[in-house]
Amino acid sequence: MEIVSQNVERWNRVEISLNGPQVGNPFLEVSLEADFTFKQREISVRGFYDGNGVYKIRFMPDEPGQWSFMTRSNQGELDNLKGNFTCVEASGTNHGPVRVSNETHFAFEDGKPFYPFGTTSYVWNHQSEELQKETILTLNESPFNKIRMCVFPKYYEYNTAEPALYPFVGEQKKLYSGTFDFTDWMVKESGFDFERFNPQFFQKLEQQIDILQKLGIEVDLILFHPYDHWGFASMGKENDLRYLKYIIARLGSFRNIWWSMANEYDLMDLAQQKKKDAWDELIQCVVDEDSYQHPISIHNWHNPPVHAVNNSHWYDHTKENISHVSIQHDNLFFVPKWHETYKKPILIDECRYEGNINNGWGNMNGKKMVQQFWEGVCRGAYVTHGETYLNENNIVWWSHGGKLIGESPERIRFLRKLIEEGGPKRLSPLGAESSHWEVAAGISDDSYVLIYFGDSQPIFKVFEFLPERAEFQGDLIDTWNMTITPLEKAVTNQTVIELPGQPYMALRLIRK
């Protein structure tokens, strides 16, 4: 038995390596768990087979002090093994896993607020080593502290190359028709053995997630998605559950993990890959297996246009297993409604991407991407970035990573800095005004107000919706040119505030 670290930092990972049987199919035939004990508390986790006769148990301790553990297995050599380790205080940028905080916001477990400013690069982890390195460098320089990415490779427009590694033993059988019409995506005969995981695949994924942790990036890991031609989207319940147990055994102890059950789960239903009623059980499995209660969500495809503002195609995000609402929608006008409906953090994880491609979801201009961020944040939600500029090599950030060339990231950095500096912000929509006409306004703890005007251009405003008898210090913010200009006069709910009559302005008001 090898315990990787005898002195582990709170919320870091303990890994126990054991040697065990290689015969038969260890993924199916060997059970392995461990119970970790701290004072009166006991936390059980599942171990996993990592290939070559090596079994592992990973654990994330959440309290400093002396921990002990004992294994359980149907194999004598893995059963009843005991050990202990010391957990020491967290240091540096280690603030623990992210939790829901104040109903519609997030904080790390140590209490430090976490404001998601995420991006999307679905399968950067399946690209060439060279491109992966470039992506890492880009992320390191970027303003993003969260990334949406998939476990499984992606087959779709601009995504037809095969990955270097597959999650299961086997090989791609044959391309089906090759169209990108979802009626054609159901793989009836897979070339993969869903009962045999490929440990190398997961080891690689773990390295990538660890690198992202070093960059301070939370990983919103997409467990299923419909853009498939291998059969990973339609493995059936038994294989799905085994896959979930395996990946949670491997990744649950990574403190920067979030579970995104699916990208576009409703498209998987239309493509006959996975019925809508399959998800409750899969979600329950994740919640049961994850001893650490990482954030968990499920993302829609259907962006209800005109005829269905009731979002009837969405998963019911009010269910208690769902920690936050992961939305695809391009109209951030509805944020206060979603708050009211769900009473959970709202992440608009797709609201169209800055780019110039054919697809409607991928040709928004940079100004509008920045507008989406401001509108969402001012109304108390969080918005996720994506970029879809075509280049000569068809390397598109949204899927492959690479370089960011858009105009929005620098403005998103500016907004993130505004939100992160000073005390915690727990913005919630400020009155009916916040979702009407031109104003997106939010207030935090009666003391911090952010008001955004988008493409409106008032030369003056009076904000009668501010708290009565409160006096604020104001700053005029040019969200596009990224300047902050203090207002000369204090602001109350009666003050006539002079404004420049230009679009993309905002006001920050801090209570005196």
Next chain:
Amino acid sequence: MEIVSQNVERWNRVEISLNGPQVGNPFLEVSLEADFTFKQREISVRGFYDGNGVYKIRFMPDEPGQWSFMTRSNQGELDNLKGNFTCVEASGTNHGPVRVSNETHFAFEDGKPFYPFGTTSYVWNHQSEELQKETILTLNESPFNKIRMCVFPKYYEYNTAEPALYPFVGEQKKLYSGTFDFTDWMVKESGFDFERFNPQFFQKLEQQIDILQKLGIEVDLILFHPYDHWGFASMGKENDLRYLKYIIARLGSFRNIWWSMANEYDLMDLAQQKKKDAWDELIQCVVDEDSYQHPISIHNWHNPPVHAVNNSHWYDHTKENISHVSIQHDNLFFVPKWHETYKKPILIDECRYEGNINNGWGNMNGKKMVQQFWEGVCRGAYVTHGETYLNENNIVWWSHGGKLIGESPERIRFLRKLIEEGGPKRLSPLGAESSHWEVAAGISDDSYVLIYFGDSQPIFKVFEFLPERAEFQGDLIDTWNMTITPLEKAVTNQTVIELPGQPYMALRLIRK
């Protein structure tokens, strides 16, 4: 008896002047009608008292040939008077009154399409003579062929001056509290005698409407509105009905008249001026009195935000007395839904104004105003302009007229020209794509397609929603810089169309 013209053009006005009693209250005590006969047809109209013992009957003949008439009155000297006149063919710009055509569009009675490109100047007609002249000059140079304007003067922000003329005998009694809060608008004690009209007031209004007709401008005349401190908004049913009968007797024969029952009828309910259930009877009165079936609508205030996308505050525009839907809403995404619900022409008569004032409805930038026009028109609706730039004299186009200084009118002229040239356009939304993501697309008669991209910036597009096996000649349109560039290749539903990757682009496709 004097017949103003013995040879009247089709859809022009015949006016018969009669002398009658001046004693008592002629407005209450004298009844006067006339039956106009053409071959087997008989059309009855109401006459009206024009002051100084003069009674008038006006009539708009709609068929060339010999017409005769006979009066009816409870006064012997006005009763049983007979005459006739010749109606000759229309000439010049006289195409008759506007009618609904092809369910969701308009045409003049002679069949020439009418595409409303309207503006809003609520009470330009109540401003100084000098300012009125300036407004007329501006309208003459403007791209607008329709105007929304009020009969009654307006009391509101930027509108506190008393008008030169009042519609009734009497005088403004006293200012009430003077706030602009609608809970305070109900005038309980008016200084006006609602049983005695002021003919001079209406004569002036008629001159203004005639001038607008000469400029080719349809008048969407607002019969009631809530912005009142005289009591005109809360006269009670009997007075309202008498007023409607009087104004229709005077103006029904003006071929460029449209009836807008109210601006913001639901605000009149909230202000306790006129209950929502009062309108059915008032609308029925207009329909009964108007022998010419001018377009008739009723305009909402409540622009349902987040929580009420069902428009429950709107008048039920499906009622058959309503010819078209006059909407206040800032999101033109919903046009296809409104088409489906109402099956009538959709006029977005307020979608925020280009300007820079405090009020959210009046500080949109010019680019967004132009965007609203393109989005509405491409989806088969019509959009109404307004301008609210403040100047040193607080003369704001939206209410007072004067000069237009905004960036949108020239771009609206450009769009109007595109729509008016060539064959009739009866655009209707083209597929689900037309109200999703970035595209606003409409098609007319399978042969003319207009597609607008707003602030999106694709570098190429394929329009699979185009009719199959149809070949189009395409033009790239820069809606902001007002350029038209023919595409080199013909366009089908498979063509990859290269685009400049810039916002505010559109495509026009004309079937080969």
